[in-house]
Amino acid sequence: MGIQVPARWDWELMPLEGVGPLCFGMPVTEVAAVLSGMTELRRFQADPFAEILGVEFGRGRAKPAVYSYFVDGRLFCVAVDAVQGPQVTLWGRELTACAPADLERFLLHAHWCEVLDVSYGPRGNPGVNELGLVVRVQEVAGGVVTRPVMVGRTWADRCTDDWEGAIPECEWVGRLWPHPGGTASWPPPGHKTHWAGWQPPF
Template identity: 75%
Template sequence: MSELRRFQADPWFPKTLGVEFGAGRGRPAVSCYFIDGRLFCVAVDAVHGPQVTLRGRELAACAPADLERFLLHADERGVLDVAYGPRGNPGVNGLGLVLRVQEAGGGVVTRPVMVGRGFADRCTDDWEGAIPECEWRGRPWPPADSSESRSSSGGRTYWGEGNSAKPAS
């Protein structure tokens, strides 16, 4: 991957540097965020980024309702401690994981945003957490009963333009 651009990632914290990396045609695949030269947050593009898994479950490019069911099942079993932030995004503060959505293929799919252990506490909270403001912009997490939250691909993961869907784990 090569560096595509650098930008100020958070208007409230001018020392937060964002760097987009991509491959191929220069489309961003991963956004990394640094404070004083130290990486603290990584956000994966749902369409062009790499796949990220949690306990064998793919987290990028999934139907929001499908992934939310997985998280809630893990929460019920005591495997994960799922939390919801003020904007309705699910995540696991102990792991430093927040799930966001982005538009792709005529609907919305999931994109993981992760912070390091030192920043994991309250990461689902867009006000008190460490995730830069630019990562909170965009589509809100759809309600579970919303048609855009459900899989239109029969439980298959959307994976980029012109590519066939990969089966969800």
């Protein structure tokens, strides 16, 4: 069951092409223009190893809703905040702010029926390369809920692989997909990274 947020936008995922009003390949100015009702909150380096620009949009001054990522000035990845972001749907199924186990059952049912080819990245996040979709989790008051991360066709190959795929490093940092006995977050407390001073922006 999802979190109820007043006036949540409804966006449909168009696999590999876009989500809601956003189309992969758009420049930053066009993304800002189509996100009516949102303002740009900040820009940041999204990956310690690649030139990826992250641009955060939100309602109000401190409520991020949509994280957009650009390479060579073009939109290639979108992530939706579980609390403030739009409700993203795929084939009528909600993807935002769901109980992880419920959404995982939906994906695995489609996998067993040979509708989708679900795979898991090294840190345990499920996704579907042919949809350009990875499902992450986000900690909220009362638990952990789902946060969809989507990429365009050019970047979908191995998108569920958090080591070799195109999704920026900042989207992999934080809470991990819940597994019994598994580590709660990455990097784990006290872990030394080799990021040459780069820190995840959130």
